[in-house]
Amino acid sequence: MTVDRIMKAILCTRYCTPDQLELADIEEPRAGPGEAVVRVKAAALNFFDTLIIAGKYQHKPPFPFSPAAEFAGTVDTIGTGVTGIAPGDRVMGNIGWGAAREAVAVPAQQLVKVPDQLGFDRAAGLTVTYGTTLYALRERAELKSGETLAVLGAAGGTGLAAIEIGKIMGARVIACASSDDKLAFARDHGADATVNYASEDLRDALKKLGGEHGIDVVYDPVGGRYAEPAVRALAWEGRYLVVGFAAGEIPKLPLNLVLLKSCDIRGVLWGTWVKREPRAQHALMKDIVQWCADGRLSAHVQAVYPLAEIATALNAIADRKVMGKIVLRP
Ligand SMILES: NC(=O)c1ccc[n+]([C@@H]2O[C@H](COP(=O)([O-])OP(=O)(O)OC[C@H]3O[C@@H](n4cnc5c(N)ncnc54)[C@H](OP(=O)(O)O)[C@@H]3O)[C@@H](O)[C@H]2O)c1
Numbered sequence: 060m061t062v063d064r065i066m067k068a069i070l071c072t073r074y075c076t077p078d079q080l081e082l083a084d085i086e087e088p089r090a091g092p093g094e095a096v097v098r099v100k101a102a103a104l105n106f107f108d109t110l111i112i113a114g115k116y117q118h119k120p121p122f123p124f125s126p127a128a129e130f131a132g133t134v135d136t137i138g139t140g141v142t143g144i145a146p147g148d149r150v151m152g153n154i155g156w157g158a159a160r161e162a163v164a165v166p167a168q169q170l171v172k173v174p175d176q177l178g179f180d181r182a183a184g185l186t187v188t189y190g191t192t193l194y195a196l197r198e199r200a201e202l203k204s205g206e207t208l209a210v211l212g213a214a215g216g217t218g219l220a221a222i223e224i225g226k227i228m229g230a231r232v233i234a235c236a237s238s239d240d241k242l243a244f245a246r247d248h249g250a251d252a253t254v255n256y257a258s259e260d261l262r263d264a265l266k267k268l269g270g271e272h273g274i275d276v277v278y279d280p281v282g283g284r285y286a287e288p289a290v291r292a293l294a295w296e297g298r299y300l301v302v303g304f305a306a307g308e309i310p311k312l313p314l315n316l317v318l319l320k321s322c323d324i325r326g327v328l329w330g331t332w333v334k335r336e337p338r339a340q341h342a343l344m345k346d347i348v349q350w351c352a353d354g355r356l357s358a359h360v361q362a363v364y365p366l367a368e369i370a371t372a373l374n375a376i377a378d379r380k381v382m383g384k385i386v387l388r389p
Contacts (some may be wrong), residue, residue: 063087065381066389068121069369074114077373080126082366089136095167097150098135101363102127102158102387103184105216106280107303109377111156120156125332126369127159127387131173131182141167144324147175151259153186156328159369161389168337171344174352177331180245181351181358186218189347189356190340190368191329191361195278196228197326197343198332200298206275209265209292211285212305214241214382219280220248223356230276233268235261237379244382248357261285264293270346273297273320286310297322359383 064087069080090096108126108133110116127225131151134144143152150170159161172184196202206227211216213234225232226249234245242253243251254264265274265288281307290299290312296321304310317324322345333340350356364372372385 066161067158067366069125069127069366069387071126072123073226074225075112075308077109077370077377080112080369082271085160087162087331090136090141090164092139093141093148093166093168094138094164095141095144095170096135096137096162096164097132097152098162099158099160099185100132100179101112101389102160103187103389104369104372104376104385105187106303106376108156109373112373118155125157125159125293126373127157128155129186130158130163131179133325134170137160137167142182143167144170144172144223148359149175149179149182151182151186152348153190153264153333153358155334159366159387159389163179167282171292171341171348174348176298177253177352178346179361180360180386183386184360185351185356185358186344187329188216188220188384189224189351189358190333190344191327192278192331193329193343195300196221196224196276198302198339199327200276200278202228202230202276202306205231207231207233207269207272207291207294208252208276209233209269210245210250210278211235211256212279212281213245213253215280215305216225216381216384217280217302218278218362219245219248219359222248225347227350227355232264233274235265239381244373248359259370260288262288262291265289276300282310283308284310287316290316290324291296291314293322294321295320299324300327301325302327360386362386364386365389381386382385
């Protein structure tokens with residue numbers, strides 16, 4: 060008789076605050092057909108993990124579930140029919156939720172190999188923020204070299220990715236954030252100009268920096284009161300990307316602004332695009348992993364916590380204290 064192995068996992072057993080999450084012992088998963096079991100070396104957190112445990116996110120997994128969408132680790136075992144991945148391989152991936160535990164079973168096709176020169180902590184946080192952002196800037200905004208890109212929430216996970224990918228794509232990047240420390244961090248990661256939207260009027264500052272032409276693309280993962288001033292600073296035929304609503308409030312915009320500039324409001328729903336276009340997503344991740352391995356993307360990790368300290372990690376995200384990513388190490 061085989062005895063199930065036990066592992067540590069963070070469990071959300073009811074909608075709750077970060078402090079009410081539980082550290083529990085549960086059975087380790089087994090690899091089903093087409094699956095690989097990955098030993099998680101690092102699981103990266105995102106802003107949406109603060110929402111998913113509170114029942115305020117678009118996905119509502121059945122209880123009990125673990126938060127943390129993305130991870131990096133080594134393949135432990137593989138199920139029948141798996142090709143291209145073998146035990147011992149270093150891999151990373153995104154499963155939506157469930158990675159805050161010592162091992163996960165994942166469809167092997169969704170895994171991406173991690174080059175030797177890329178550590179697990181940085182690899183863990185590459186998929187969601189950089190994947191979303193490359194999809195947003197390349198596929199949705201069609202950002203061109205020489206255009207001006209304004210990034211809101213620029214020191215956050217997606218914001219940092221937008222600065223770095225914007226620079227790789229040849230844009231002039233204006234980073235917008237709520238503190239001078241965050242703006243210094245944005246400059247260190249490539250921003251050409253900055254706006255402190257806690258102390259400056261966002262529309263006026265962007266209009267000044269955009270000059271007569273205006274801002275070609277706005278990347279907005281924040282929403283709330285910043286959305287309308289950012290749209291007002293757009294150029295003729297500019298593009299405003301709706302990425303997220305970290306500020307909590309979903310903005311409403313007067314549509315005459317869109318008409319007057321012949322501009323576009325473009326939605327970005329990366330998770331669904333990944334399901335609809337898995338091949339395109341694989342190609343996109345290849346670029347991201349290569350750029351990161353070459354040192355062109357920082358995948359900056361601000362702090363690493365053990366699983367048991369997930370509440371501290373999630374509270375730091377909710378309190379706007381994080382620059383780049385926070386990682387859990389099981
Ligand atoms: N559309 C997609 O496919 C997709 C994919 C991934 C993430 N998202 C969404 O994008 C948003 C940002 O995600 P992220 O991982 O980049 O988050 P993050 O690292 O926490 O950064 C969000 C930024 O928003 C700003 N912010 C303003 N008001 C805030 C508030 N009340 N609470 C927290 N932050 C606030 C903060 O910057 P300042 O302090 O400088 O204002 C913070 O740095 C989330 O809503 C997430 O769900 C969407």
